[in-house]
Amino acid sequence: MAVDTSTRSKLDRRTLLIGGGVGIGLVVAWAAWPRTYLPNLTPAPGESLFGAWLKIGTDGHVTVAVPQCEEGQGVYTALPQIIADELGADWKMVGVEPAPLNPLYANPLAAEELFAAALGPLPEALRRAHIRRSGLMLTGASTSIRNFEGELRHAGAAARVLLAKAAAKRWGVDWKAVGTFNGLVYQGSQKLGFGALAAEAADQSLPDDVPLRTGEGPGLFGQPLPRLDAPPKIDGSANFAADIRLPDMVYASIRQGPAGETGLVKVDRAAANRIRGMLAVVTTDDWVAAVADNWWAADRAIDAMRPRFKTPEPVINSDSIEQALSAAFDAEGRRMAEAGDLSAQFRGAQLVAAEYRVGLALHAPLEPMTATAVHRDGRLTLWLPTQAPGLARAAAARAAGLGEGSVILHPTMAGGSFGAKLETDAAAQAALLAMRIGRPVQLTWSRGEDFRRDRFRPAAAGRMAARLDPQKQLTGWLAKIAAPSTGRELAGRLLRGAAIPGIGLALSGSDPGAVAGAVPPYAIPNLAVDHHPAEIGVPTGYWRSGAHSYTCFFTESFLDELAHVAEQDALSFRMAMLGGQPRLARCLQTVAQLGGWQGGQPGSGQGIACHSFRGSHIAVLAEAQLTGDRRVKVERLVAAVDCGRMVNPDLVMQQIEGGLLFGLAGAVGSSTGFTENVADVRDITELRLPTLADCPDITVELIRNNEEPGGASELAVPPVAPAIANALQAATGVRFRRLPLLSDME
Template identity: 70%
Template sequence: MADTRDQNPAKQNRASKLLNEGLSRRSLLIGGGAGVGLLLAWAVWPRTYLPNLTADSGETLFGAWLKIGTDGHITVAVPQAELGQGVFTAFPQIVADELGAAWSAVGVEAAPLNPLYANALGAATLFEAALGGLSESLQRTHATRSALVLTGGSSSIRNFEETLRKAGAAARAMLCKAAARQWGVDWQACGTANGEVIHGNQKLRFGEIAAAAASEDVPNPLPMRGGEANRLYGQKVPRLDAPSKVDGSVNFAGDVRLENMVFASIRQGPVGTAGLAKIDEAAANKVLGMRAVVKTERWVAAVADNWWAADRAIDAMKPRFQVPGDVVNDDTIADALTAALDGEGKRIAETGDLAAQFKGARLVSAEYRVGLALHAPIEPMTCTANYADGRMSLWLPSQAPGLARAAAARAAGLSEDSVTVYPMMAGGSFGAKLEHAVAEQAAVIAKQIGRPVQLTWSRVEDFRHDCYRPAAAARMAGKLGPNKSLAGWLAKIAAPSAGRELSERLLGGDPLVAATLAVSGGDPSAVAGAIPAYAIPNYAVDHHPAAIGVPSGHWRSDAHSYTAFFNESFIDELAHVAESDAVTFRMAMLGSQPRLARCLQLAAQLGNWQGGAQGSGQGIACHSFRGSHIAVLAEARLGAGRKVKVERMVAVVDVGRVVNPDLVEQQIEGGLIFGMAAAIGGSTGFTDNVASVMDIADLNLPRLADMPDITVEIIRSDADPGGVGELGVPAVAPAIANALQAATGVRFRALPLLSDVE
């Protein structure tokens, strides 16, 4: 969709000239501060952005976030992708609460692309390697300037809650002013409830005065609602997206059907492919329904009357790709991690004098490994594209629709203004749908064949060309003091610089990103979550960058998924060496973390913690994540066939203020199951540059019969909202590993669990 910025042309031309003439990456490196200064000056150049939300007949717009119909219906615009996390309910709930609306009258629609919907916190989280060194205000300005509409990093509520509350409050004040004008009373004496403006016994429905209210001024300062009566915030209101998902009426990207549409299947080369070498096009043309072949240096697609025919045609082609001499397999990945640990690392965090503490001391040490993790959502990568009259339309689920639009435009040789993205519901993602390769491919195919086309990756393609949660390894060392308290801690973590890779891949054309990446050189996001939550007087965390030859991307909870495994497994080992109860050992070091300590203590109580005694099969772990805190108690054992059997999980969370308790509980439960799946499966090896896993059945995912008994307790809190969508994942794997140690007496130090056992 078109950029709606209201800009001064002279300033815009000057800024463009500065960016285009000499602010290449090379000039930034040579010019140093001068080049960066010009970029910063461009980033703070004054601009104004106008809403581009559209109103249907009988609707009145109230800014960029909501509109009210004459019948009283209220529609809230949501820029975030609905991935199952409930954002299509939480956002309207915040607005409706502040507005004083009746929940039965509230609806939702996807917001258009606009800088007003930029997610600065999400950008700072996802692209920490590129933007982490900038001030918070510059991060916010850059995200807005770049129209970074993003979903990810458990950032949606944290970033938008205040904006949504103000949108609801502004509309409420305008409605009260319009009603007060009719009644001849002070507007501040009016209130709202259940979709009506109220003054004593006088009432007016929102729809009756919406048109008149739109011309009222927004007061400054803006009064926010107070009190507990008639509030929607904190209530278990029904999900707005649930009915259509239950009855099947909701449209996902694969449901899109356009006149004269064809279907495409694609084949991309192995990791490290240098180019397409050979295809058997004649064999593909023998497939009934086959229409066309589209190929580039990196991939080849078959286009047919239906997807099944297209996929058969791709198989018949037997594509061959040129692969350079560097082979990627399980051994090379393991060797790369070992070499990185043996090499020099970059210190990310430290406190105290660890070297002095470790000198000549008897240390407790352990080494841990985690394998590549797949995203594996139910819905594979898919996009429908239509090119007509010089314009491209795309229908796809995307966590970054603006970036997808830009990438598709570049690939098809079009301007961004000529590309329109229609965001669709996503059938899961876990970070995968930040990537936009499928949008690029669909755009190229549609432009070349001149017909609407729906491109869907096969499950094999989805697995082989995932941007995986990277493999990682850690060497942990700790020193116990005379009273068996923890006196020193060293975490040496080998992992790819996944944050830099993601930033370069998705934001590589951004001059400010290129500049900051060139200057920073590090990637703290690769070891995010590794700084221990415990009061340890001397500690250090080192990142050892590892080049494993496999593409990596954003994955639910990112590095926290392995740093929590390293930390909470090792703290458990230290507790055993200290001959201390694992909960008591942790609690003694959580005096400065009362919210996390409360989660840990309550999880132990609810789970009937037995001290981690041998044979109990109980393990516990805790973790802090993006303003939220969690403790997980797991009960697990080795079942038949030496398979991990998780029988029970108890999770206690403190996520700050809760918009909707049902959504939080659903997300924590989903995160626990996701974390459990990653603990016992969900991984792939590599053989000759190709992922070994080819089907969901190969992932050893837990089935319904494998589900443990789950208890989720939400601690009431008035703190600012923290992240929820990813919170349930990190503490699960170490809790299960600790439980298996209590059940078997054996410490398992690799993920997936038992993968290091012959």
């Protein structure tokens, strides 16, 4: 577990509280000190600026600043759609651009989710002040709509009011009688386009209370509008990091050492120089890069150099990871959640118990780590896809030895991420290469390097125990989870040097993110969840849905086993405990009806699972079997989803369908073993990902309501694996308790 020990040694609970709480008083006073941030969005010629979120041109086009990374999830459509709806814009005239770095675009929901171990122990005022003042712009944890909807709606409403006031001044009417629709401002028979009024509107003043639309009449919210990023992706005009071309640019490939404390020992520079197009070799203590006039030559040169690194201690292998998980259970765990009196419930009772395990999982997006950097006139400029632009800029500045004010970062679209592009290594490496070479450099990790140096979804184990009373009611539940403290590791790595997160890490040694999702949604009167931190020696990071990807597997698989012991239908067993969760219960009922649930009878090949998180609810029914060559064949996936009111139902459908397939990939593959501190997987063909021929028939029902929006991009991932495992139990009579499925039979 990587924690900034220097910060921790200086900031512990005793040091912080010494002197009657003076330390806490100082940081709380800092949090309360007022700060004002001004927009730094730049209008182009002919555009008028309307705050931090949008610009309107004289031709009527509306450009929306999006502070989130577009990695395929649709934020370049959903966020502008909120503004366009409130503004009354013509969708054909709406465009987007990445928002500049500014505290106004900070994402506290994502920060509190991703860095809960560091920020959670802090007082809310201090936590929120740090997130805003450090400008933590983050994409992750299904927070884009949940965090920004209110601000975007207010921004659209404010621009609408300003346009109405400008028109009212021309027409000599009350601005409250003026409306907007489809890019026009109107009052009675009078109407003007947005562009004709934009300059005048920008000079108007806002009332104290900006009215939002009432929802009456036609609007864009809730409509399946076409994606704004689709046309440029189709015609090739969309810029990804690998598309950047600069005068005199060179290309770099990199080889980094194995996991653990290592160092570069030897490279064969002469062999590299024999590669045509080769220009330079750059080394640090941790990595070596080849620079050439084309990337293919650079990557061949890396192989030709045959870099040798010091073998770290201890040696990490697949067996040592398994042993570390088992050893974690021998130490006392941290009680993370509890209800009732579990000890009394378990005392002298016959318990049902089972153990589950999941392996390391790779992110494996189509786009590997890529960054372009150039250093000119004391200023460093970077282009890269990033879920954390401020943190990437800080990492690049440290590597280049520059102040952050001397670094400009241009975020590009990402070809997938799933959490991988929260990391900042490529930004720092490209920055250092640009400084060393003195020319623009485009660094691209090879596919093998992307796998070798991934920040993996951690391996984890769950020891589950439960009591069924004589009436077969579930009265006691204990989940003991052995997993790395990935949240502390992530915070220590990405927020290093920041004093406030250092205080949070010192105040609490726990990591709530390591067991996120482990508290069942069911009405169980006595329960407890314990975290047993495991030192597996492998760098871990955030993976789509985080710990929910394994805690849901533990919970929903064990629920199915308990239903079998109780001799009850798995659906009825769950429904009986969901009286306090009507939305999740409706998802279960809906998916059972859609999927033709047969009660999970032996031979049916049907399994069911459900999950709730981040304000959303989902149930999944799977039909699966084992083939003659011992492969898992998933024939059908049916999902019922309640994620509250939807900005764009087509985007939600895409995310749910994509999440189901991502969950399927995690159930049958996407994993790697480890040999002598290096991941075994080198190529995407070794991940055993489902192909088009393997894809099941998919049915998704979106349950419509007007509840607050919940997360959608990660929602479908957690319940897929347990639904498939439960289906295989029904098909074969064998319970599979390890992910990837069948990996314990190899």
